Amino acid sequence: MSSSNDQLTLRIRRIIDFRDARDWKQFHNPKDISISLVLEATEVLEHFQWKNKEEMEEHIKKNKDSIGEELADVLYWILLMCHDLKIDILxxxxxxxxxxxxxxxxxxxxxxxxxxxxx
Ligand SMILES: [Mg+2]
Incomplete structure (x- = not known):
């Protein structure tokens, strides 16, 4: 059984393979990765904008997959940046x-x- 560190390493490898297959590293620098990270974080925020407590609870019930997708986008950029800057995120x-x-x-x-x- 693999450790969660191994699981994280596999996901990072997959992210980098995805990027390398598309030759996108040339577009990635700390500034633009940071911008992408914040933009994705605002997509999480957008789920809750203008909603009161009850509306948020209802929205979460109906949109958990979509919220998870936005959180995954945030994590994607975090892991990509950690890889490029050689930061051990754990x-x-x-x-x-x-x-x-x-x-x-x-x-x-x-x-x-x-x-x-x-x-
Ligand atoms: Mg997104």
Whole structure:
């Protein structure tokens, strides 16, 4: 059985193979990849624009596949950028989670949305 790290590596390989088969690396630089990442994130946001809590819940029920597709688009650009910049995203995530655990200690942050510098 393969680890989740192996699974991630396979997906990154698939993304890069997809790009290489189309000779698109020439269009990819950190700025334009970042723009693509943000544009895809706004497509996630678009699902919820102008909806109140009840409307969002209903929308999620009916559009889970489409929302998942937009989230996959965001992840695609994240993984592509991590590949190109040689960033180990799982290690970066682990480091960031550790920092967040320190910035937001449970005893201060539980049930409280105040930013860490105001806790
Ligand atoms: Mg999209």
């Amino acid at each position: 290690a970066a995530l682990d480091d960031k989670l550790k920092k967040n655990e320190q910035k937001y200690p449970v005893e201060k942050a539980r049930g409280n949305h105040t930013k860490y510098n105001k806790l």
